[in-house]
């Protein structure tokens with residue numbers, strides 16, 4: 305079963321004169337554990353693609369099936385618990401890493417687990433283990449304000465991964481980092497995708513960051529204009 | 541994991557400062573209620589300490605507290621003879637202002653009959669008055685030590701005992717002397733004045749055509765005795781025998797000329813509705829305004845606290861945190877703040893209420909009432925915050 309099936313996903317902002325077609329008829333599938341990069345100029349609709357899949361922005365049209373569950377059907381199906389889907393099946397990593405400022409590193413990860421009903425003690429143990437594996441063992445009780453950009457981003461990654469979601473959505477996770485740290489974060493994401501069998505969709509501006517990805521989509525004006533698979537280019 | 545406590549831990553000093561500030565405010569509200577209550581307690585202190593059923597005063601007056609009343613002391617014998625009356629005694633009340641150690645020294649002097657009604661209710665130090673003359677019991681608040689003397693109307697009075705928290709309706713401390721001494725202080729003129737009065741009286745009498753000079757000079761001391769009689773009291777108070785019908789006794793005395801019997805209840809009414817009504821309204825209004833101000837401030841603080849957290853709330857929503865947790869964060873914080881502030885205010889006022897110049901009565905009803913009001917304000921304010929929080933879109937967490 306595909307982790308993600310996307311069919312004619314479309315998002316139109318506004319109406320009439322101010323209408324903006326941010327995403328137009330995006331159609332593709334993502335297999336479990338697959339690494340997908342989304343490239344494109346500013347304003348091309350990359351973030352919109354992620355937020356519509358992530359149940360943050362309601363799409364105008366199209367269908368999305370996540371892990372066998374229909375989560376978009378011309379908009380959000382009535383009665384769908386968006387938060388449940390987000391906390392159980394999705395992980396988010398964003399450029400602004402969005403750590404909770406009043407929680408320590410380990411607590412920032414714990415909360416994602418506790419959201420899914422994991423008891424505090426176990427949540428702490430698992431969070432500590434995860435953070436150690438990401439090289440943050442010495443930063444467990446630091447507040448986000450005291451972390452470097454790379455450390456913050458790795459904490460955000462730990463939080464996104466904590467529940468072993470089916471799909472991880474990452475919007476420019478390396479934008480705030482220097483090249484070296486950026487590459488480290490990408491390498492980490494790739495490694496974790498394989499280990500956890502999570503599909504990962506990563507939006508980036510930066511061509512240099514995408515080596516080793518299974519597929520690369522190029523987006524322009526809301527359309528997927530090019531798809532490369534394992535370095536082989538094919539027009540969409 | 542409790543988010544409310546985690547957030548507070550992170551902003552510890554800001555939270556504590558806010559609680560302290562609010563605590564001060566609530567302390568002021570509590571003291572205001574206490575002062576409001578204290579005013580009433582003070583106003584009725586002498587009335588209650590006397591514990592009389594009836595207060596007989598001069599006709600057409602609302603004495604002895606609210607207006608001047610003068611009645612002959614010996615009316616007490618007539619009152620004692622009324623069926624149902626167990627005890628009746630004359631009392632004299634006067635305000636005294638003198639100097640002591642160069643500072644104005646005000647108090648309210650009660651003259652009572654030894655063994656009668658209206659004397660000092662409780663002696664906290666020293667003893668009660670035993671001798672008919674020149675002993676005085678003063679309230680602790682007057683700060684006159686036992687054994688010291690006070691000079692009143694040409695005589696020295698020795699302080700033999702202390703009462704506690706006895707004040708007049710104006711808030712002045714109360715002192716007690718025997719009725720005879722009080723009458724002397726109140727009505728007896730000094731020797732010069734007496735001589736002058738006599739001379740004037742003698743002159744007037746000698747000018748009367750139907751009196752011979754010898755008759756006139758014989759009458760002078762007698763008339764002077766009657767005119768200058770000091771056997772005047774301000775009120776006669778009576779206690780009834782158990783089971784006696786108060787309204788019947790009252791009704792009977794009210795049929796006499798020249799006198800007006802009030803029940804203790806009437807006196808409470810006269811005191812609270814007349815004398816301290818304005819002050820009470822003033823304080824009551826002030827208390828209400830303070831409460832409103834506190835409400836607005838608490839609401840603003842809690843609402844601002846929520847506004848500060850909108851981004852956090854958006855992130856929590858993005859990662860799928862249940863609404864229950866987000867509501868808990870806001871509600872718990874505001875309740876905790878309310879509780880701590882209340883505790884601070886309570887502690888503060890508990891430590892200081894004795895040191896206020898006038899009585900501050902911390903009444904459980906007021907304290908509990910304020911507590912409930914604070915809780916309601918906290919909950920109401922967090923509801924506004926919660927409404928705001930529920931409207932936050934998870935997408936707001938994504939913006940740079």
Ligand SMILES: Nc1ncnc2c1ncn2[C@@H]1O[C@H](COP(=O)(O)OP(=O)(O)OP(=O)(O)O)[C@@H](O)[C@H]1O
Nearest residue numbers: 317318324326344345346347348349350351352353
């Ligand atoms: N909330 C919104 N309301 C109206 N228009 C929007 C909104 N969000 C995005 N858009 C428009 O949709 C288009 C796609 O935006 P999107 O944020 O997806 O681009 P992007 O590829 O992520 O750009 P960038 O690389 O700058 O992040 C843009 O034209 C943008 O102005």
Ligand SMILES: [Mg+2]
Nearest residue numbers: 350351352475
């Ligand atoms: Mg974007």
